[in-house]
Amino acid sequence: MTDTPADAELGLETGDTTPSLQERKLVSEFAGDKADYYGDTFVHLQQNRLSATHVNRSALLAGPFWGARRGNWTHFWIALLLDVSGLMLMARGLFADPEKSGEFNLLWGIAVFICGRLLTARFADQLYYRQYQSWRIDRAVNAGVSASRIQVGLALILALGPMLVYRATQIAPTLRECKRMWRAMGKGDEVSVGDRFNCWVIGEVPIGKNIQQPVAGGINDFIDWMTITFVTFFDAITIGIRGVLNLLELIFVGTPWPVMAFMLVLVAWRTAGKNVAIFTGLALFYLGMFGFWQKSMSTLSLVGAATLICVLLGVPIGIWCAKSPRIYAFIRPVLDIMQTLPSFVYLIPAIAFFGVGKPPGILATVIFALPPMVRLTVLGITQVPESVKEAALAFGATPRQLLWKVELPLAVTSIMTGINQTIMMSLSMVVVAALIAAKGLGEDVLFALQHVEHGLGLLAGAAIALCAMIMDRIVQGARKPDNS
Amino acid sequence: MGNTDAGAPVIEVRSVWKIFGSRADEALEAIRRDNLTKTDVLKQFGCVVGVADASFAVGQGEIFCIMGLSGSGKSTLVRHINRLIEPTSGEIFLNGRDVNVLNDEELRQLRAETIGMVFQNMALLPHRTVRDNVGFALELRGVDSYQRSIAADETIAKVDLTGYGDRYPSELSGGMQQRVGLARALAADPDILLMDEPFSALDPLIRRQLQDEFLALSRVMHKTTLFITHDLDEAIRMGSRIAIMKDGVIVQIGTPEDIVTKPADEYVSDFVAGISRLKLVFAHTVMQPLEAYKANGGNGLDETLCPVADPETDLNALVDLSVDSEHPILIKDDGNTVGVVTKTALLRGIQGEP
Ligand SMILES: Nc1ncnc2c1ncn2[C@@H]1O[C@H](COP(=O)(O)OP(=O)(O)OP(=O)(O)O)[C@@H](O)[C@H]1O
Numbered sequence A: 001m002t003d004t005p006a007d008a009e010l011g012l013e014t015g016d017t018t019p020s021l022q023e024r025k026l027v028s029e030f031a032g033d034k035a036d037y038y039g040d041t042f043v044h045l046q047q048n049r050l051s052a053t054h055v056n057r058s059a060l061l062a063g064p065f066w067g068a069r070r071g072n073w074t075h076f077w078i079a080l081l082l083d084v085s086g087l088m089l090m091a092r093g094l095f096a097d098p099e100k101s102g103e104f105n106l107l108w109g110i111a112v113f114i115c116g117r118l119l120t121a122r123f124a125d126q127l128y129y130r131q132y133q134s135w136r137i138d139r140a141v142n143a144g145v146s147a148s149r150i151q152v153g154l155a156l157i158l159a160l161g162p163m164l165v166y167r168a169t170q171i172a173p174t175l176r177e178c179k180r181m182w183r184a185m186g187k188g189d190e191v192s193v194g195d196r197f198n199c200w201v202i203g204e205v206p207i208g209k210n211i212q213q214p215v216a217g218g219i220n221d222f223i224d225w226m227t228i229t230f231v232t233f234f235d236a237i238t239i240g241i242r243g244v245l246n247l248l249e250l251i252f253v254g255t256p257w258p259v260m261a262f263m264l265v266l267v268a269w270r271t272a273g274k275n276v277a278i279f280t281g282l283a284l285f286y287l288g289m290f291g292f293w294q295k296s297m298s299t300l301s302l303v304g305a306a307t308l309i310c311v312l313l314g315v316p317i318g319i320w321c322a323k324s325p326r327i328y329a330f331i332r333p334v335l336d337i338m339q340t341l342p343s344f345v346y347l348i349p350a351i352a353f354f355g356v357g358k359p360p361g362i363l364a365t366v367i368f369a370l371p372p373m374v375r376l377t378v379l380g381i382t383q384v385p386e387s388v389k390e391a392a393l394a395f396g397a398t399p400r401q402l403l404w405k406v407e408l409p410l411a412v413t414s415i416m417t418g419i420n421q422t423i424m425m426s427l428s429m430v431v432v433a434a435l436i437a438a439k440g441l442g443e444d445v446l447f448a449l450q451h452v453e454h455g456l457g458l459l460a461g462a463a464i465a466l467c468a469m470i471m472d473r474i475v476q477g478a479r480k481p482d483n484s
Numbered sequence B: 001m002g003n004t005d006a007g008a009p010v011i012e013v014r015s016v017w018k019i020f021g022s023r024a025d026e027a028l029e030a031i032r033r034d035n036l037t038k039t040d041v042l043k044q045f046g047c048v049v050g051v052a053d054a055s056f057a058v059g060q061g062e063i064f065c066i067m068g069l070s071g072s073g074k075s076t077l078v079r080h081i082n083r084l085i086e087p088t089s090g091e092i093f094l095n096g097r098d099v100n101v102l103n104d105e106e107l108r109q110l111r112a113e114t115i116g117m118v119f120q121n122m123a124l125l126p127h128r129t130v131r132d133n134v135g136f137a138l139e140l141r142g143v144d145s146y147q148r149s150i151a152a153d154e155t156i157a158k159v160d161l162t163g164y165g166d167r168y169p170s171e172l173s174g175g176m177q178q179r180v181g182l183a184r185a186l187a188a189d190p191d192i193l194l195m196d197e198p199f200s201a202l203d204p205l206i207r208r209q210l211q212d213e214f215l216a217l218s219r220v221m222h223k224t225t226l227f228i229t230h231d232l233d234e235a236i237r238m239g240s241r242i243a244i245m246k247d248g249v250i251v252q253i254g255t256p257e258d259i260v261t262k263p264a265d266e267y268v269s270d271f272v273a274g275i276s277r278l279k280l281v282f283a284h285t286v287m288q289p290l291e292a293y294k295a296n297g298g299n300g301l302d303e304t305l306c307p308v309a310d311p312e313t314d315l316n317a318l319v320d321l322s323v324d325s326e327h328p329i330l331i332k333d334d335g336n337t338v339g340v341v342t343k344t345a346l347l348r349g350i351q352g353e354p
């Protein structure tokens, strides 16, 4: 091993590893203490000669204190995290539940502690070298060794470590236990300091529940009030959605299956070519053979209606957002919420406002599937090259001409991707929408779930997947300009 | 409307400043007060000086070149002409009309009808065929598609791209795309052409060819042209006059000969150092007046044996004359001998040293 500190110092004499004097000086200015060791180690690092088993001994022994002393806080936090994790596991093994896997936790804790130390000591010099490089660029970066930094490190360790290790030995009290304890305290009973401490610091933040209940109650009242006050508004939305849906159902459900199947295959062939047409034929055959035809068509109209609404809303909103970054800054978090909020959360108010049936199902689907439409429209429009827009302006384009003749045509690929995403996400909502009686294939899946009918569930699930693939392939095919 | 009297400049730029950054006005005031340099302004105000106090005028049918190194502010300056950029201070007149007071509608009209622009990066519309690109300006003006395609095809023929009307720009080579850019600028028959380094991205042979084609077109169409380039050779080939920019400042304006023979400062003379002067410098610049020649002991001049040239003969032609004769060349204007060009003076003239 040529790269332990002692050997490295020998390397200095042999001459081949001696760095230029200037760099050596710089390293010694940077390291302050043990300049020779770090000078050699850095050279070995540069030469890729550091062996796989090289460890920084000071870091191995001192753990996070090494990082604190040298001002390498990355090392400090990683080492602290690993040390404390190890200690917490050991404490749990020793004190919390000695009879239940106590030994395992103890050994596991020791292993984590030792491996953590080895790991951080193994990479300490690499981290330190990075710090050295940043320091060369900017002398404000920590350098040298400092006792005051050790004190900061110690303070942090003392503030965090004991609390965490203590927590590992305790079982968190539930809120009910705490309430019982506080009641007992109110009556003047003796309660141990440890129990009181645990109720305040471990487990739930003590006052959380007191705020939650009244606020939730307020929201309930608000929703009730909305339901009554805006009944006309909600009815109008319902009628609008039903209008779109009825039209699509007329097409999909109202057409006899031989005609519809023929039309779908034809459309697939014209827009996306022979292979997609064959695939569509086979998929439709599956839907027909397993008795899913009517429900598939009903699902397709549901998804079609949701997609249509998403496009009608999403593209203009997207254009608006692309034109005004301030609006987008406001809309973006709304989109995030729409996409991440579990759908059951808004299904319940949706029932309150719109009742059960297909329109609220579509609405819930739109909430979920609208964000990608908006986002991809924004993306499409904002990525139109500035130079092309400038050229259009230089030839006297009005803002409207710029939008219609330059921005939208160039954003069309992105918008089509958005439509695709919307379709996929709409189909993934089919089962949830079935929960509020939106009918379709989702109904069968739901029935299979409730009655543990594995076979039906799988068949219906496959039908949903096939519907998705048919729509996806046709839309993607239509996207390619040579087919349009 | 505009006064288009003969001789009145078509483009007139009056002390235009452009400073990029949020504190532009403050910076401009400070520059005027304290004479700051570009780096000072960047340090003190975080503002970039794009154009500093630029003034020039371009006459009807003239090709006016603006030359300067990368980052000297050429593109910024030319974008002021059609107000793609608003000046921090200063005025721009097109046919006597102040561009900066136009409202949106008037500005659009001006851009659509009076100005054609060719871009450094071409900036063709990738989703449109060559014909639709070329007809774009007309389309914006509301010309119907029948007339548009006739006009576009005519212009496509002018730039030698007949047969490519139905192709997309991505199917064309760089040189062809640049010609599409030129055709797009010409199609609406504008009075003014703004050309921002149209040929810079091309290889020397194609560049040469396009320069010749453009000069030929220009002789026929006689459009007032502002031609940007970073290449002095190109500026000299194309320009009737040249403005040289450095760090946003126009350091010299003049004919190619002025620039080459009387560089205003070190910067310009560095530029012209490597330029061949054979076709740029004329007899009147290198000749010695007859009296001075005689005073210097040139008495034994046998005028009958000397070759004769007029003052507008370029050095190239003088060399041809000089090769055939032992004697110095007599320069005659309207039959009167006005000067003498000796072999020494000729060689020094080619070298560019007195
Ligand atoms: N939008 C802008 N914001 C800030 N600074 C800009 C902007 N546009 C140009 N500049 C600055 O103005 C200066 C002049 O730029 P300009 O593009 O006019 O140079 P150029 O002479 O056309 O160079 P090139 O030959 O590379 O095209 C540069 O320093 C550039 O950084």
Ligand SMILES: [Mg+2]
Residues within 6 Å of the ligand: B074, B075, B076, B120, B196, B197
């Ligand atoms: Mg430029």
